[in-house]
Amino acid sequence: MQTHDWLTQQFEDHRTHLRAVAYRMLGSHSEADDVVQDAWLRLARADTSTVENLGGWLTTVVARASLDLLRSRKSRREESMESHPVDAIADPSPASGPEHDVLMADAVGPALLVLLEALAPAERVAFVLHDVFDLPFDEIAPIVGRTPTATRQLASRARRRVQGAPAAASADLPRRRSVVDAFLTASRSGDFTALITLLDPNVVLRADHAAVLSSAANLARGALPLAPEIRGAEAVAETFKGRAKAAQTALVDGTVGAVWAPGGQTRVVFAFTIRDERIVGIEIVADPEQISEIDVEILGD
Known part of the structure; x- marks a missing residue:
């Protein structure tokens, strides 16, 4: 009792x-x-x-x-x-x-x-x-x-x-897109200095379990392993240097991001958080179930 x-x-x-x-x-x-x-x-x-x-x-x-x-x-x-x-x-x-x-x-x-x-x-x-x-x-x-x-x-x-981020993102689309486009270009070319310039010093990169596993499977090709969380501009820049070869700029749930979509099928989503012209956060999503719930629109040139 x-x-x-x-x-x-x-x-x-x-x-x-x-x-x-x-x-x-x-x-x-x-x-x-x-x-x-x-x-x-x-x-x-x-x-x-x-x-x-x-x-x-x-x-x-x-x-x-x-x-x-x-x-x-x-x-x-x-x-x-x-x-x-x-x-x-x-x-x-x-x-x-x-x-x-x-x-x-x-x-x-x-x-x-x-x-x-x-x-x-x-x-x-x-x-x-x-x-x-x-x-x-x-x-x-x-x-x-x-x-x-x-x-x-x-x-x-x-x-x-x-x-109401979709409306806000639409109004600010050119500025955000320029940051993401510059980041992808620097990533593809392996321009470490340019990547550092675009990243906030305290940037945080987070990847879901599927992305981490996919990264581990590519180690034999010389790719860097992807951790669930990576902090700091230098570490994130090193992770992306020489990557994003096939990534395309896209609207991800109404805000500017990027996707890897071979054959038009979205396999990986990159969601960016941008503040004061710098990237402060990146989310990498590779889980098919999660991707199916994300609104993606690939942006043309």
Whole structure:
């Protein structure tokens, strides 16, 4: 009985946060309540003796249940936002603190919820957990069934859509394209100095598991091995020097990037983050499932 009372109190301490997580994902108060109640039933039945972070465990349970519900909703083609009007979560008290801040964020977020409805279920979960609730990608990855790198890409794609990046990228297309074109040219010619000039000193290159494996298979041809994460302009420039022979500039989810698409079939996607005329981030995606979810438009001359 004492253990049950302790679990009850712990759950109640996390209830507000869990409801906010579920509501952000589902856009429905009733569904959020159902998911949170289900989390309590799972907690009551589970052996939590080895759980070190109960709040994290509960958040994972709620997130997975919400993802399942989103996928079910999508498969039934439900008009979710019309069926579940977006309204603000009422502020139950004048309290302050992190949980109260979450509630107030929900209270001013109906427009965001409408935008989130346009995202695929896994994109929505990755975006909400990382950008709204600051969970690291290593913890989100098992929830959405992807690698941390692929999960980062999901959140990044969702972020661009939510922020209206396609329109922004279109307005700024010539400048961004000039940076990517110059990078690809320097990469093909092996111009290390030019690559350094185009890269931010703290640039980060991230590659998914499929890209890393493909790189390892090409070691016999003299190619440098590709690590999941490479940091710093010199290391990234060395990685790309003499490469990108067949890469083409493309729109990747509405912003300028590049692809390797032999025979017109996209095999590798390079997503660039550009700031102040320099490349600050590069994502390499070679996983076919992830590529199938990316909007690619190869740009002509």
